[in-house]
Amino acid sequence: MFRLADGHDTSLNDLMERHGPKLYNYLLRSPQNEDDAADLAQEIFVRVYQNRAKFDPDLKFSTWLYAIASNLVRTQFRHRLRHPELALDAENPQTGADFRETMPVDQPNPSESLQDIETAAAVRRAVADLPEELRAPLILSEYEDLSHAEIGTVLNCSAKAIETRLYRARKHLKSVLSRFLA
Numbered sequence: 001m002f003r004l005a006d007g008h009d010t011s012l013n014d015l016m017e018r019h020g021p022k023l024y025n026y027l028l029r030s031p032q033n034e035d036d037a038a039d040l041a042q043e044i045f046v047r048v049y050q051n052r053a054k055f056d057p058d059l060k061f062s063t064w065l066y067a068i069a070s071n072l073v074r075t076q077f078r079h080r081l082r083h084p085e086l087a088l089d090a091e092n093p094q095t096g097a098d099f100r101e102t103m104p105v106d107q108p109n110p111s112e113s114l115q116d117i118e119t120a121a122a123v124r125r126a127v128a129d130l131p132e133e134l135r136a137p138l139i140l141s142e143y144e145d146l147s148h149a150e151i152g153t154v155l156n157c158s159a160k161a162i163e164t165r166l167y168r169a170r171k172h173l174k175s176v177l178s179r180f181l182a
Contacts, residue, residue, distance in 0.1 A: 001061045005052045016045055019065055022144065026066070029127070029139050030073040040076065044068050059153070066146065067154045070136050077132060119180045126176045134169035137162050 003011040020041060027037035027044075047068050055064060127135060136155060140146045141162075148159035148166075155162070174181070 001052070001055055002057065004049070005055055009049075012045065012049055015048065015061070019062060020045075023065060023069060026069060026139065026144050027073065029143050030135075036076065040069070040072055044072060047072075060150070063150050063153050066140060066144070066150075070140075070154055073136070074132055122177060122180055123173075126173050129176075130169055130172065134165050134172065137165045138169040141166055
């Protein structure tokens with residue numbers, strides 16, 4: 001990041017290679033859409049480049065990056081609340097295949113596979129339905145392995161507040177997903 005701030009524009013590529021995959025995975029879990037996650041990742045690195053002179057060397061770069069990402073996810077989430085989209089078909093726009101065509105042929109037990117898919121979908125819905133103040137810390141903690149202090153820095157609050165939010169998020173998920181846990 002210091003090289004980028006000093007005018008070495010090619011060092012942005014190094015940052016993208018090092019942090020891009022984890023950032024993409026974080027974004028994929030937040031909006032839960034591959035196209036949106038890819039678009040947001042690009043936008044985040046554009047903002048990193050635009051704000052390279054404002055980078056605080058006392059911060060970890062990854063913390064600063066996730067702060068930018070969390071702000072953009074929050075903005076997109078608010079936009080989607082105001083402008084909901086409806087999917088009119090279940091077809092994959094890239095392949096044109098429907099669900100039946102994407103099922104593996106050698107799957108040992110279809111009911112177990114369907115149950116796993118339903119459970120994963122229920123978990124994704126439950127996480128997506130969490131309020132933003134609970135969802136963001138949960139994703140940063142569980143999927144990105146950030147410490148409470150790092151999450152607090154990203155979300156502008158104390159590590160104790162993060163601990164409380166994580167407790168509330170997990171408690172809420174446990175109650176919502178209790179039928180899958182049995």
